[in-house]
Amino acid sequence: MSTPRITDKNTVAVDEARANVAEFKDVFDRVKAEVGKQIVGQQAVIDGVLTALMAGGHVLLEGVPGIGKTMLVRTLSEALRLQFSRIQFTPDMMPADIQGTMVLTETEGGGHELTFQEGPLIANLVLADEINRATPKTQSALLEAMQERQITVGKRTMPLPEPFNVMATQNPVEQEGTYPLPEAQLDRFLFKIIVDYPKESEYHEIIDRTTGSGEAAIEAVTDAETIVRLRAIARSVAVPEAAKSYAVRLVMATQPHSEYAPDGVNAYAALGSSPRGVQGLMLAAKVQALINGRFAISTDDVKAVAMPVLRHRLVLNFHAQANDVSADVLVEDVLKAVKVPHSAD
Amino acid sequence: MAESGFTELRAKLDTLARRGESHLRRWAFKRAVEHATPGAFTAALIVPACFLVLSLPELVTGTSIWPFSHSATLVLFIVAPLAVFAGRVLFHFVTHPVDRRVSLALFDRQLGCRDRIQAADEFLRIDRPTRFQLAAIHDAGPFVGRALNARLETVHIGIPGFSAANRRHGLYAVGLLLGAMLIDGRIPPVGAGGPGPVETVLAEARVSSEPDAEALSAAAETERMRAAVATPRSARTVADREETDAAAPALHQEANTASAATAASRSGAGSAVSQQSRSDNAGANASGQAAPTRRAERPPARSRRPQDKQPPSEREFEENDESSSGLTSGRGSSAGSRTAASDKQAAANRAQRDESNDEVYDDAEEEEDEEQQAAAAARPLLNQRKAPADRSLTPSGSATRENDRANGRSGPGGLKKTRGVAAMLLGVPLPDQLRGQVNPGRMKVQRERAEPEAKFAGDVAAFDRGEIDGSIGPVAHQGLSPWMQDVVRDYFLAERARNKPTSE
Structure with missing residues (x-):
């Protein structure tokens, strides 16, 4: 064990890291400000969506109709100057409708050939509106795109453009004629964000902005290349052992009958988070550390992103449904039960 | 920071770790004392309880098998809880070592550093840190300086507060000890210095x-x-x-x-x-x-x-x-x-x-006894005599009336006494027929051979039966049995009650 020495190279590296953090924070704040021109309130939702975007994860927005989910994603695409597409999922939609299909086209020489007609899934930012109205077959078409960031049509496999993000929305109340997302697909979302009603003071601002004559003009403050670079910066954030252990314990605590599982999880959870959960915790915590101007994540960063990362990875059993116990309650139990390693508490 | 290098930072972190370790050891000792105190009070019950149990045979046999003297018992009474207390404190110390990371986390928590000091100490041990790790070490420098000037909360180690359970256990122990000593006779009863006259x-x-x-x-x-x-x-x-x-x-x-x-x-x-x-x-x-x-x-x-x-x-x-x-009058004795x-x-x-x-x-009693014994051999007691039963079975004018003197034997009246074998036979008529036979008794079957003979059958002309339309009349449904009717009625009543909207 030797203490690293201060060298010119190290000094440069430190300065570079500081510049990266400053750039990240600057872009994040500017995007947030632009989105804030259109969306009133919902700061936690905007932070969550931007965090997931910078971490390279997909977001599932859940909320009742009319609270601005679709507008948020559309505004975000405008502020980021990303290729945006919207898919309104319906029960009769087929995988080819979103991925694309081979069509017969006429060549210049008068012949015919099969060419690939791209679907709306091939874009930087995809708004999958009311994703739970599509059949499982169509929902499954998103699996490969969300995880491997590529689509396979016939014998052709095509990579999706970077950055690629799926922002899906679903309505929690209208369950008639819907197909609940399978666990495999839920696991692929980095965040599940609950969009709640605005506060009373925010209603006044909503009225002024949306029923007046003027419209908020959204300016693009960054582009796709910058987003890709910021994602690389986020992955460079240092991870101390304590924060890593804490994230592992949190994920293990969501698994019933594990070493750290509290009683609530043992009683009401059928399945816990997969290793994707701890990956999501680390990535989101890194973004959180950058937003706060730090070079290493802390256990507080992990704790801050634990709820949106873990809530949709818990599969509840029948006892939980009968006793009206939600996944949020179990995650709160986990956060209370799991102690921070090497802490002075 | 840049001039002095990371060595100076490491020395500062070592200083912080030592301060934090000292602080945590005091905390650990305080916690150990708090954990060991209930056990010591509980252990104080052991010696008096053993003393009492081993002194009980003295009530029966007159000899005590408690091997210690009065003074030795008192010494044991004091030493045993102290030994348990010391052992538990030592065990708590051994099983709860103070970690350097925890010592530094103490300052992280006090200064709100978001794990900066702890992370810097960890990254300083890496041979080739990344740029973000180097930046994190640099970032922790000012916080380490603040931590060196910070004062940790003083840990006061005093006599732990005795809880109600501890006090109760102590009183039990003293009570048991006194009781055992009274039984053992080492402390004479109050008001009696020795055996009286x-x-x-x-x-x-x-x-x-x-x-x-x-x-x-x-x-x-x-x-x-x-x-x-x-x-x-x-x-x-x-x-x-x-x-x-x-x-x-x-x-x-x-x-x-x-x-x-x-x-x-x-x-x-x-x-x-x-x-x-x-x-x-x-x-x-x-x-x-x-x-x-x-x-x-x-x-x-x-x-x-x-x-x-x-x-x-x-x-x-x-x-x-x-x-x-x-x-017995509740005293347990009997005849x-x-x-x-x-x-x-x-x-x-x-x-x-x-x-x-x-x-x-x-x-007078003797005379009466002698008189009774003498009269018993001569004739039956007159006061036990009854009128003889009327055995007349002939119908007479008085036959319609119940004969009180019949004694249940004959004539009109209520219940009759039954005597003899007839009284033991069942009054149920039984058919003179064996189960499974068509006739009473045995049956003879005789088979005869007969040749088949042809019979004449006339031609049957086909005819149109016409189209079936119109009402076919009421269709008979098999009626439900009563228990099925009850089940159906209960089910629909329960459904109606369940779906009935509340008045509120």
Whole structure:
């Protein structure tokens, strides 16, 4: 064990890291400000969506109709100057409708050939509106795109453009004629964000902005290349052992009958988070550390992103449904039960 | 920071770690004391409890098997909890070592550094840190400086507060110790410095009078049994009874004195008396066997009770009445528990009862008994005679009336007595037929061969039956059985109640 020495190279590296953090924070704040021109309130939702975007994860927005989910994603695409597409999922939609299909086209020489007609899934930012109205077959078409960031049509496999993000929305109340997302697909979302009603003071601002004559003009403050670079910066954030252990314990605590599982999880959870959960915790915590101007994540960063990362990875059993116990309650139990390693508490 | 390098930062972190470690050790000691205190109070119960348990046999055998003296017991009483306390504190210390990371996390928490100090200490141990790790080390520099100037919260280590449970355990321990010492006799009872004159006299009397008591009891019992077998009650004279009655209280008094001495001495003599009593009452049941022992061990203090101011004969009369009549009065004795002593008392009671009654009553009773015995051989008792039953079976004018004298045998009336074999037969008619046979008795089957012969059948012309339309009339449904109707009705009533909207 030797203490690293201060060298010119190290000094440069430190300065570079500081510049990266400053750039990240600057872009994040500017995007947030632009989105804030259109969306009133919902700061936690905007932070969550931007965090997931910078971490390279997909977001599932859940909320009742009319609270601005679709507008948020559309505004975000405008502020980021990303290729945006919207898919309104319906029960009769087929995988080819979103991925694309081979069509017969006429060549210049008068012949015919099969060419690939791209679907709306091939874009930087995809708004999958009311994703739970599509059949499982169509929902499954998103699996490969969300995880491997590529689509396979016939014998052709095509990579999706970077950055690629799926922002899906679903309505929690209208369950008639819907197909609940399978666990495999839920696991692929980095965040599940609950969009709640605005506060009373925010209603006044909503009225002024949306029923007046003027419209908020959204300016693009960054582009796709910058987003890709910021994602690389986020992955460079240092991870101390304590924060890593804490994230592992949190994920293990969501698994019933594990070493750290509290009683609530043992009683009401059928399945816990997969290793994707701890990956999501680390990535989101890194973004959180950058937003706060730090070079290493802390256990507080992990704790801050634990709820949106873990809530949709818990599969509840029948006892939980009968006793009206939600996944949020179990995650709160986990956060209370799991102690921070090497802490002075 | 840049000039001094990371070495200086590492030295500062070491200083912080030592301060944090010292602070945490004090905390750990405080926690260890808090954890060990309840165990020590609980351990304080061990020595008194053992002392008490091992002293209990002294109540029976007179010898204690507790091996320690009074002073040694007190020393053990104090040393045992202290040893448990020290052991638990040591165990807590050994099993809860102070980690350097925790020591640094202490300053992270106090200064709100978001794990910067802890992370910097960790990254300083990496040979080739990344640019973000280097930046994190640099970033922690100002926070380390602040931490060096920060004062940690002072940990006061004092006597831990005694909880209610601890106080309760301490009181139990002291109470147990005092109780055990009282039993063991090492602390004399309050108000009595040593054995008094009464105990001394009783102890001497125990040794000297035990054989006499047994001999007196045996002699009195033998005399009583001989008198009861040889002489009938009616033939005993008043003079005999007076003689017996005069001897009985004296014998009883002597036996009581011997029993009291036995109880006071709490020695093996008591068991000897009990054995003698049990031998006299071999047929008594188990509960009855315990009674003489209790009676023999009755302390002499009982004779000082107020009821003893009555004449001795009356008191004994009452007591023996209870025992001889089998009334237990909740004291566990029974008629089967009569012993030699109680038999002697019963004999004395009978004598006293005879003596207390009038002599004239005895003479009249004897004369009446003799008259009855003489008349029983001559003729039946007249007062038990009844009118003979009317055996007339002939119908007569009075046949319509119930004959009270018929005694249930004949004629009109209510229930008749049934006698003989007919009364034992069932009155149910049984068919003279075996189950599974069409006819009573056996059946003969005879087979005959017959040739088939052709029969003529005419032609049947087909015809149109026409189209079936219109009402086919009511369609019969199989009716539901009553229990199915109940099930259906209950189901729909429950459904209606469940779907009924609440009035609120």
